[in-house]
Amino acid sequence: MFSRYGNAETLLDGYISTGRFCxxxxxxxxxxxxxxxxxxxxxxxxxxxxxxxxxxIKKDEKPEANAEEINSEDVKSTVCQSLDILSGFNPYEEVS
Structure with missing residues (x-):
């Protein structure tokens, strides 16, 4: 982004402040x-x-998933897996 726009921060701030960032x-x-x-x-x-x-290329792209296609069981499973991964994480532990 910085190679295209000299000062991307100003540009992004403008889009964020006008609600057009997405x-x-x-x-x-x-x-x-x-x-x-x-x-x-x-x-x-x-x-x-x-x-x-x-x-x-555009025809071969997969459409984005709709909210209806994501079921609650998948969300629960993903959250549980994420919590399992993070359960042993200690940010204050030194890495050897």
Missing amino acids: MFLKEFENLCTEERAWDVWKHKINGKSFAEFYSQ
Whole structure:
């Protein structure tokens, strides 16, 4: 992000203060995805236009999970596993 924007902190503060931070992140992610696809197409893909290649990539992406698709049992299981992992963690213990 810093290679694209000279002072990203000011930019991010502006988006946060106007309540558009999530919109900015989605647009930034889309821009980066398109740039990576352009680099791959430019160096590796022959016989397809960029539009064809990019539309194929977008079609092959998996849709994000909806809240309805995540059931409470999965959440409980994940929380229990996380608590088990953290139960033996002591931040004040010295590492040898």
